[in-house]
Amino acid sequence: MIWNTEYECMEREELRKLQGERVKNMVRRVYDSVPFYRKKLQERGIEPGDINTINDLQKLPFTTKQDLRDNYPFSLFAVPQSEVVRLHASSGTTGKSTVVGYTHNDIQMWSEVVARSLTMAGVTKSDIIQVAYGYGLFTGGLGLHYGAEKVGASVIPISGGNTKKQLQLMEDFGSTVIACTPSYAAHLGEALLEEKIDRTKLKLRAGVFGAEPWTEEMRSQIEQLLGIKAYDIYGLSEIIGPGVSMECRCQNGMHIFEDHFIPEIIDPETCEVLPYGQLGELVFTPATKEAMPLIRYRTRDLTRLHAEKCDCGRTLVRMEKCVGRSDDMLIIRGVNVFPSQVESVLLEMSETKPHYLLVVDRENNLDTLEIQVEVEEQFFSDEVKELEGLRHRVKSNIASLLGISATIRLVEPGTIERSMGKAQRVVDKRKLK
Amino acid sequence: MIIKQLSVFLENRTGRLTELTGILEENDINISAFSIADTADYGILRMIVGRPLEAAEVLRKQGFAVKVTDVVAMIVPHRPGGIHKALQIISDNNVAIDYMYAFASGECKATVVIRADSLEKLIEVLTEHKMELLQEGDVTQV
Structure with a gap:
């Protein structure tokens, strides 16, 4: 069964013509109405009139998540x-x-x-x-x-x-x-x-x-x-x-x-x-x-x-x-997670940059996320209630920023492996390949 | 009157505590009192040692997270009701105890290490009631 044979089974030459037409119209639209794109195109000396066929797509600049x-x-x-x-x-x-x-x-x-x-x-x-x-x-x-x-x-x-x-x-x-x-x-x-x-x-x-x-x-x-x-x-x-x-x-x-x-x-x-x-x-x-x-x-x-x-x-x-x-984006339980998001949560909670490690695994077919945080002295209190409070704050801040729950494990300083002085941020144990 | 206590963060790993006590032995540091607060993943080791600042430095160099905390060490008679009397004084004076640990030394005395919300007030009320408190230099005798 095919929902829309006209488009789903279109001859490729015809499809390319249609794509060219659509790109052409789109470039005209964004040039007129999105200052970001107008500036980007102008910087490269591209006028909407330069884009006529699908082959011209390659002349256009890329858009990244950072632009969003x-x-x-x-x-x-x-x-x-x-x-x-x-x-x-x-x-x-x-x-x-x-x-x-x-x-x-x-x-x-x-x-x-x-x-x-x-x-x-x-x-x-x-x-x-x-x-x-x-x-x-x-x-x-x-x-x-x-x-x-x-x-x-x-x-x-x-x-x-x-x-x-x-x-x-x-x-x-x-x-x-x-x-x-x-x-x-x-x-x-x-x-x-x-x-x-x-x-x-x-x-x-x-x-x-x-x-x-x-x-x-x-x-x-x-x-x-x-x-x-x-x-x-x-x-x-x-x-x-x-x-x-x-x-x-x-x-x-x-x-x-x-x-x-x-x-x-x-x-x-x-x-x-x-x-x-x-x-x-x-x-x-x-x-x-x-x-x-x-x-x-x-x-x-x-x-x-x-x-x-x-x-x-x-x-x-x-x-x-x-x-x-x-x-370095991870997809955990359908949610996009960047290690830098976790870092921003931890940074907010202490003056200095913490060492942390994301351990992603799959148990009973559900993705799990464990965040190991090294207990450096700025984090360390000698009272269990303080440390547990810290753990809960990290957990709830992570949950509200990322929209997924994570297990927070406090580990000793220096436990997280560093190579060339740079810490590895992610261990993905899921076997997906 | 204030005693320096070392608090060390320890992951629950076999042999980790032994590593720590080994380091203290190598550096000829005596442990006088010792307690562990534990959770599922980690523990907090609290101890009174001879030369606490030096001990903290040595442990830090070996990668331990160490905090030096002020506590009060009080001596109570080693007999029924000995500790009760002391605690009664503390609670009557509205001093909140964060944590404490105790050990008996010898036949007639026991030492109680206390961390409270206000150490100043704790020392004040205990002194007022003529309770015996350890001085910093006394630690090795404990």
């Missing part, structure tokens, strides 16, 4: 605030989030690409879909919600957590599809066993999982535990949210909805554009976005693109599962 932070909250918006109907945000360093805005048309477009994604997983209006992604500032819940409504499925907006209730509704309502992070899916599968729920009583048949890295082993584990077929969905809020790309039944990479999100692969060091098939950093130009169009946004995700036509009939380019990041 520097323009916090609304300076990259290309429309007046009165046209913005939705705001989402992700956690950011020193309390500053990355903010994204949507116009009415952006929400329509987002629903369209999620509808296409769900259709790839075989979802139709006859399905009952349990959306167990978090609802709120995170794009997962509402993104899947609107797309599923567009398909016409019955949506259960249960949001994340509350595992018992999830299982109860799954059984009582006869949910046929579940959408959540893969680690939560595995967790639900294990809870099913624990609660001794008879799987034959469930009608679940497919799952749409994303927002964090996962392996093929995890896929088969989830499929076995829940008795479903598991599909991979990819997205990031800067581009739109979930629904930037999605796996079809062939499960041979994720089709990027290129008519909206124009992908490139670059060498993260030289920024040179690489041909299809080569490993590099994924860059997107969401050319049809109205509220916040971005020029060549660097995702920092490392992957390869393949342009051969897929057996499913779609001509859209396919991206492989991301193999890593070109920066």
Whole structure:
């Protein structure tokens, strides 16, 4: 099943023409309405008239997450605030989030690409879909919600957590599809066993999982535990949210909805554009976005693109599962975490720079984060209640900044290994590769 | 009247305490009194030693987080009610005890190490009630 054959199966030459047209319009729009981009283009001597075809995309400068932070909250918006109907945000360093805005048309477009994604997983209006992604500032819940409504499925907006209730509704309502992070899916599968729920009583048949890295082993584990077929969905809020790309039944990479999100692969060091098939950093130009169009946004995700036509009939380019990041960002329980965010919390609590280590692991299929903090003398009190108070303050500050809970472990000074005088900040014990 | 106590942060690791006592032995530092407050992950070792400032330096050089804290050491009779009388005086005078540890030395005396919210007031009320307090130089005799 294909939701929109016109765009999803478009001849590649025609698609490139359409992309060129859309980039051209977008550059004109941002030049006129976003001072940041006008300045950036002028500095490089680029006029909107210089961009006419998709081949001209390479002339344009890149946009980074730092640019989004520097323009916090609304300076990259290309429309007046009165046209913005939705705001989402992700956690950011020193309390500053990355903010994204949507116009009415952006929400329509987002629903369209999620509808296409769900259709790839075989979802139709006859399905009952349990959306167990978090609802709120995170794009997962509402993104899947609107797309599923567009398909016409019955949506259960249960949001994340509350595992018992999830299982109860799954059984009582006869949910046929579940959408959540893969680690939560595995967790639900294990809870099913624990609660001794008879799987034959469930009608679940497919799952749409994303927002964090996962392996093929995890896929088969989830499929076995829940008795479903598991599909991979990819997205990031800067581009739109979930629904930037999605796996079809062939499960041979994720089709990027290129008519909206124009992908490139670059060498993260030289920024040179690489041909299809080569490993590099994924860059997107969401050319049809109205509220916040971005020029060549660097995702920092490392992957390869393949342009051969897929057996499913779609001509859209396919991206492989991301193999890593070109920066130090971690994805923990679907939440983006930079070590520098943890550092900023610790810095706020003491005068000097602390030594710390993030230990990420996966226990019972749920990501765990332990933050080890060296108890240097400025931190050290000889009373247990003071040290425990410190531990709780770190824990609650981390939770409120990052939106995830972490175990805080106080360790002796010098315990955290340093190489060349520089401390290693992260140990990721999850086996994802 | 104020005694210098060393507080050391220790992770719960086998052998860690032995390393510390080894360092003190090598440096010929005598431990007179000693207590550990423990949690699941770490402990705080508190001790009264001879030459506390030197001991703190030696331990810091070996990578320990050390704090020198002021405490009061009080001598009470080693018999039923001995410590009770002292505590009664302290609580009657509204001095809050943060922590304390005690040990008996010899047949007739026990020493109680106390950290309180106001050491000044603690010393004042104990002296007023003629309780015997250790002086700094007395430590090695404990």
